[in-house]
Amino acid sequence: MQLDPMTIVMFGLIAVLIIFMIRNGRKRQQAAAEMQSKLQPGAEVMLQSGIYGTVEEVDEAENRVTLRSGTSTFVVHRNAVAQIVTAVEGADEPESDLAPDDDPEFGERIADADAAESTSIEADGDDDTASKA
Numbered sequence: 001m002q003l004d005p006m007t008i009v010m011f012g013l014i015a016v017l018i019i020f021m022i023r024n025g026r027k028r029q030q031a032a033a034e035m036q037s038k039l040q041p042g043a044e045v046m047l048q049s050g051i052y053g054t055v056e057e058v059d060e061a062e063n064r065v066t067l068r069s070g071t072s073t074f075v076v077h078r079n080a081v082a083q084i085v086t087a088v089e090g091a092d093e094p095e096s097d098l099a100p101d102d103d104p105e106f107g108e109r110i111a112d113a114d115a116a117e118s119t120s121i122e123a124d125g126d127d128d129t130a131s132k133a
Contacts, residue, residue, distance in 0.1 A: 035084055044086040047076060
C-alpha cells in the first residue's frame with residue numbers, strides 16, 4: 001500500500017490536533033488546581049451560578065465550601081466555585097529576597113546580581129561622560 005501526500009498531510013494534521021488537545025487539557029487542570037489551592041477563608045469568590053460570596057470555611061474531606069453572601073450562609077461543592085475574585089492577601093506567595101524592580105538579567109545568577117549591579121552603575125557613568133564629550 002502506497003501513501004499519497006494528502007493522506008500524510010491528513011495524519012500530520014490529526015497528530016497536531018491531538019497534541020494541542022492534550023496541552024490545553026493540562027493547562028486547564030493546572031489552572032483548576034491553582035484556583036483550588038487559593039480557595040481559603042476570607043477569599044471573595046463567584047460561583048458558577050453567578051452568586052458572589054466570601055469563603056468562611058473549606059472542608060477538604062467533604063469537598064465543601066461554606067460561603068456568606070449578604071446575610072445568607074450556604075454550603076456548596078468546591079467545584080461550584082467558578083473563579084476567585086479577590087484572593088486572601090499573603091496566601092501561598094513565595095518569599096523572595098529581590099525587590100520587584102531588582103530582577104536579574106536573563107542568564108544572570110541571583111548571587112551575581114549585586115556584583116553586576118555595582119559594575120553596571122560604574123559603566124553607565126562612564127558611558128554618559130563619553131557620550132557628552
